[in-house]
Amino acid sequence: MADKIIKNLTIKVWRQKNAKTAGKFETYKINDISGGTSFLEMLDILNEQLINEGQEPIAFDHDCREGICGMCSLFINGRAHGPDDDITTCQLHMRKFKEGETITIEPWRAGAFPVIKDLIVDRTAFEKVLQAGGYISVNTGGVPDGNAIPISQDDAEEAMDAAACIGCGACVATCKNSSAMLFVSAKVSHLAKLPQGRVEASRRAKNMVAKMDELGFGNCTNTGACEVECPKGISIANIARLNREFLAAKIKD
Amino acid sequence: MSSFLSSSIGKKLIMSLSGLFLVLFLLVHLILNSFLMFDSTGELFNAGAHFMAMPVIRFGLQPVLFGGFIVHIIYAIILTLQNQKARPQKYASQNLGNSSTWSSRNMFVLGGLVLVFIVMHLMHFFVPMQITGEVPMKMVDGVEIHDGAALVKALFTTGTFGIVYTCIYVLGAVLLGLHLAHGFWSSFQSIGMSNIIWRARLERAGYIYAIFIAGGFTIIPLYLHFFA
């Protein structure tokens, strides 16, 4: 695992004090980064450098650093989660960058995701959509045995494909319309594919779409960019399913 | 129902259905136009045009067709404005080339250019043939009908203007093809008639259809320009 060392990098990064002040790009230099360093570790190193110079470090969201919590959220060189496929920013490694490269880092941009500070955005719009219907209405206790209702392996797998969504928001960030359809459709599909979730599938689709529209996400134009940049490879076939579920539910009204 | 039509998915359903309707219309239009190539006398084409000018079609179907266009255009404008608003601050650098096709990202622009083309097209053919009647006349089986074929041939073959006109039509056909390359599949996706398997099929069908329509509308003016 002898990784290359990148001697010179220029980091052009969005700095913004808080939601109320305007932001701008700042440029920093960073040297001698090993290709095996993760992108966020590179930012840690840059931050350490900034702190030692008495400057305020760059604020960015991150937590698990293993690609599952969905907290990290950077738009790197024009792509959500940077120049690699099927990964989150925390799984991006510096070996993907070239010597002397200028790396541009921006926060997710969407009206529904306002910037809180630097690269941190507020994604609570997602939570609001989930609160509108992203659940199965069962209380704790009093449920049947886990094997009481057989579920075909295909259905379970398809539900799992959709359920793999980590809620990072890369779909919204990537979409030219800032549409949240991939996120919403993944949740609707996950539950619609399971017999337990079918019971309230119509209600769920209607309520979640209504909330999504209300929160100012854009409309889906089926460009498919979201599924390409989705770190978990969620398919836009889920969007078709959401459209279907929603139309069927509305026809019944 | 009102909440349905104002919902994002409802609006897309309208885009999709009106789009599919127009897709169908294009096929009819192309078939009719192709008569120009198969019959150099222009009689077949004129008969077709005459049929299209019958009151049932003129007052029954044409308004529906216009309605389809208008709805498609109005909803495109509404959706696009909303989409613009959804991202108030743009990215300094955004690289979408990796993740989506150019035409899928530029449907509004493509649609707009196609519209410009259509307006011009209507002014040169539809208005004289069906409204003002400034078209050469011709006797067929004792009935005097518009010689649309002559009008068309004249436009594509007369001097420099004919060259420019042919080029514009080829360009229009290409723009239309690009619009269809995304629009065809996309309309099925919007009404939920797609899944992982069918998506590939529909995309392929969309490309084939786009090539067929764009190809057809390209070949006809070229044929007229060079061989009529």
Add this chain to the structure above:
Amino acid sequence: MTVLNSKIPAGPLAEKWSKHKAAIKVVSPANKRKLDIIVVGTGLAGGSAAASLAEMGYNVKAFCYQDSGRRAHSIAAQGGINAAKNYQNDNDSIYRLFYDTIKGGDYRAREANVYRLAEVSGDIIDQCVAQGVPFAREYGGTLSNRSFGGVLVSRTFYARGQTGQQLLLGCYASMNRMIGQGKIEMHERNEMLDIVTVDGKARGIITRNLVTGEIERHGAHAVVIASGGYGNVFFLSTNAMGCNGGAAWQAYKNGALFGNPCFVQIHPTCIPVHGEQQSKLTLMSESLRNDGRVWVPKKKEDAIKLQEGKMGPNDIADEDRDFYLERRYPSYGNLVPRDVASRAAKERCDAGFGVNAEGKAVYLDFKYSIERLGQDVIEARYGNLFQMYEKITDVDPYKEPMQIYPAIHYSMGGVWVDYNLMTTVPGLYAIGEANFSDHGGNRLGASALMQGLADGYFVLPYTIGDYLADEIQTPRIDLNHPEFAKKEKAVTERFQNLYNVKGDKSVDSFHKRLGNIMWDYVGMARNAEGLKYAIEEIAKIKADFYKNVRIPGDFDAMNIELEKAGRVADFLELGDLMARDALNRNESCGGHYREESVTEEGEAKRDDENFTYVSAWEYKGENAEPVLHKEELVFEEVKLTQRSYK
């Protein structure tokens, strides 16, 4: 001196929980509406508790430091969740799960708690299925199981390699339903920094709003700590970057005892440390040991060549490979419990057989199972893990064995609680990884998810009623009570002191120094001399920290360095207590390995005569030594034997 009363009900083990449930008090629906409960943390334990309590009718206020409850680190659990369903007809039972857990925990857990855990384990699976957790299924539509380390039956339920994520999304969905109904008030990006007690009872918390920097007061009739473990005291661990011991530590400083702080789990299958700048270790699921074989070279010269990069693993013939787990533990082989597997890896690496440049890695090889089952099967089972490994290391594990090394993963120790999950502070509860109760000295794989959900869905919702039944006359907590003002001021001053140091060293630099000391002296192998040294060194780092830490940015705004500084301040104290506890426990037991207590074969040696107790530490003030209380562990059902996986 506090007398520890574990409140374990009398009677036969199998009847304790049902008898206890019948005996404890219940709050009426009308009264539940008048009672508020604070839940700190939204992982599996906190999330399931918050949802269940809200469904029952209580008003819940939930807190998490992340931007969404769904991001709590339970989400990163990969392998699965245990339950004694016996769906595989392999003679599994509640008793067997209980026994495996007690034995796996090296006989340092409470029998009654563990039995209850095994008892409710089946209900957890039913609950999760009802919530729409897409567990793996057989073709016939029934639930699928896999086997895990330390046991001989297949009782682990899983959803690909993302079981923790799916379970968490299940209980988070239930929470969302309650948030939507107004029964849960959700506070994201909000970190608990102190507990408010009024007349000895927990009545609220002080938090910092991480977006605005405001110090906030929140009141309730009971407070539940579900803030997870403190593995990040080691700086490098598999925990998320934000995981911290803060909430549990504040419980301790407010009178709750801290149980078995030295019991931390070292997970054997993590991606080895890379260079100096690493911030976080990545776990590869234990389930990989089902199909991977662990080995190092037999010959020292091969190991040296590997370390120098002059040779690859595939250049070593089968007969020159030392499958040391299969050699030492023929009956469990590669599936020995985590502590055993970790120590065995360390033993080989310390002996000079490590396979990477640093000499701190062993191989986990899938060549044999690919030959046996085909690459398709392996890909179906572990595809996402393999992909993750390749993204991080740039090595294709289908072609070359993975390199793995142990890393800090889980803390079995935590806030001391009684059978009702209440701490020694009335009205203050601790659940999930934040408490100490169920795993003893070592946790079995796929049991953390089980415990978190057991506590949150099926234990706390009942036991908390026993306390709250006496609180129905207590009105809504008054946030203007002097105790709230006092605690708010104390928190503000604590953070202002840190902020005003204005030194010249970053918070991380102190955290790394602490982590190095902890790993070297309070890590996988410990001895008295090293532990004493660690205590001295930690004190030095702490003194330096309060003199030289630099926190840039504004105080009254989002300030990530300030957040980290608060957490590191807690870790410095927690590290000290861990070292003291490790020093006190002069036996090898589970994840705690004292070099002074070893069998002739080099295996860990427990000392039941002197250490069959839970050490519960009491805080005595800033500069005073903590006081040790002992809760003797009584084993009525199982016979204590030296653990053997041979």
